[in-house]
Amino acid sequence: MDRRYRGTMADAPYAPRRIRVLPSWLLGRAAARGHRLVAEALATEGMRMMHHAVLSAVAETGPVSQAELGRIVGIDPKDMVTVVTDLQRGGLVTRTPDPRDRRKNAVEVSAEGRRVLRRTQKLGDRANDELTAALTPAEREQLIGLLTRIVRPADGADGAGKGAGG
Amino acid sequence: MDRRYRGTMADAPYAPRRIRVLPSWLLGRAAARGHRLVAEALATEGMRMMHHAVLSAVAETGPVSQAELGRIVGIDPKDMVTVVTDLQRGGLVTRTPDPRDRRKNAVEVSAEGRRVLRRTQKLGDRANDELTAALTPAEREQLIGLLTRIVRPADGADGAGKGAGG
DNA sequence: GAAAAACCATTGGTTGCCCCAATGAACTCC
DNA sequence: GGAGTTCATTGGGGCAACCAATGGTTTTTC
Numbered sequence: 001m002d003r004r005y006r007g008t009m010a011d012a013p014y015a016p017r018r019i020r021v022l023p024s025w026l027l028g029r030a031a032a033r034g035h036r037l038v039a040e041a042l043a044t045e046g047m048r049m050m051h052h053a054v055l056s057a058v059a060e061t062g063p064v065s066q067a068e069l070g071r072i073v074g075i076d077p078k079d080m081v082t083v084v085t086d087l088q089r090g091g092l093v094t095r096t097p098d099p100r101d102r103r104k105n106a107v108e109v110s111a112e113g114r115r116v117l118r119r120t121q122k123l124g125d126r127a128n129d130e131l132t133a134a135l136t137p138a139e140r141e142q143l144i145g146l147l148t149r150i151v152r153p154a155d156g157a158d159g160a161g162k163g164a165g166g
Numbered sequence: 167m168d169r170r171y172r173g174t175m176a177d178a179p180y181a182p183r184r185i186r187v188l189p190s191w192l193l194g195r196a197a198a199r200g201h202r203l204v205a206e207a208l209a210t211e212g213m214r215m216m217h218h219a220v221l222s223a224v225a226e227t228g229p230v231s232q233a234e235l236g237r238i239v240g241i242d243p244k245d246m247v248t249v250v251t252d253l254q255r256g257g258l259v260t261r262t263p264d265p266r267d268r269r270k271n272a273v274e275v276s277a278e279g280r281r282v283l284r285r286t287q288k289l290g291d292r293a294n295d296e297l298t299a300a301l302t303p304a305e306r307e308q309l310i311g312l313l314t315r316i317v318r319p320a321d322g323a324d325g326a327g328k329g330a331g332g
Numbered sequence: 333g334a335a336a337a338a339c340c341a342t343t344g345g346t347t348g349c350c351c352c353a354a355t356g357a358a359c360t361c362c
Numbered sequence: 363g364g365a366g367t368t369c370a371t372t373g374g375g376g377c378a379a380c381c382a383a384t385g386g387t388t389t390t391t392c
Binding site for chain 4: 102
């Protein structure tokens with residue numbers, strides 16, 4: 001394998017020992033690879049990760065406000081505006097004023113949205129298969145379990161919920 | 167406990183089922199949390215993640231060129247210039263022309279650099295402890311092993327080494 | 333019922349990370 | 363000594379996460 005000049009993350013096998021074993025470091029690397037793989041796959045449908053996540057949330061939650069969506073997928077209200085606008089422009093969701101609460105937009109998936117979602121889900125799944133190709137199914141489940149517990153430490157006691165990154 | 171408005175990643179517990187179990191998704195979340203934790207910790211020493219990684223690599227590799235460093239930690243040559251400049255400005259590394267190859271800069275850690283590195287390493291380690299607080303030591307090792315294999319699939323056969331993003 | 337507080341969608345702007353292309357100097361190989 | 367390559371540097375560009383402010387709307391409180 002010719003080690004070219006390009007330093008594209010993916011081929012940075014050695015890193016300093018002290019760092020290479022740090023979960024935060026590995027997480028960053030793995031996430032970067034996952035992101036690249038998924039983004040690449042989704043791009044064939046003109047979708048991006050956040051768009052897919054939001055569309056998925058909409059499909060699952062039914063008519064829902066943007067603020068609620070933001071809480072669900074964990075993105076900023078500002079970014080949500082962009083995503084929903086894109087989705088709407090593509091005819092994947094409808095954004096209608098909620099008659100019960102005129103502040104809100106009722107976002108709902110369209111037939112076309114469901115169609116696209118079905119495809120992008122398959123694409124995303126396949127990308128994830130490739131991402132975890134080196135793992136056995138059992139190991140993959142293990143990884144998912146471990147990560148899930150890392151992602152939501154809000155349950156534990158000790159110093160959690162510290163300063164939200166000033 | 168009050169669920170405020172802010173959607174800062176950390177408190178996005180539920181996400182759509184279909185997505186929540188996707189390694190790529192979890193990886194992104196976990197990485198974001200790890201990044202926040204570590205960055206926050208390092209900030210107390212005025213350091214950033216990349217700076218720490220590079221400094222660590224320099225300390226471990228001895229006098230080394232920037233290009234080599236870039237390959238080691240996996241960042242772009244352009245960004246390396248900035249990082250090394252910052253490090254140099256802070257007196258943490260020295261950047262001297264390599265007499266054996268006048269194209270190269272021999273980057274080397276300074277005494278002060280070692281001192282800072284010792285502190286930032288401790289800081290980084292602690293942040294990682296907090297990141298993995300929900301895991302037992304054995305589980306943490308497990309996670310590291312799993313992630314390591316995800317990060318470098320370059321060994322396996324199947325479609326690996328695919329298009330690097332495009 | 334009116335003021336106060338909270339919430340929603342939107343606009344505006346910032347930061348950090350990752351990536352690519354081009355340039356001039358220096359080294360290597362033939 | 364000329365071609366090809368590597369090095370540091372400069373100049374861009376894209377994407378994700380985040381924070382502050384505003385006008386309109388709902389709920390809360392007195």
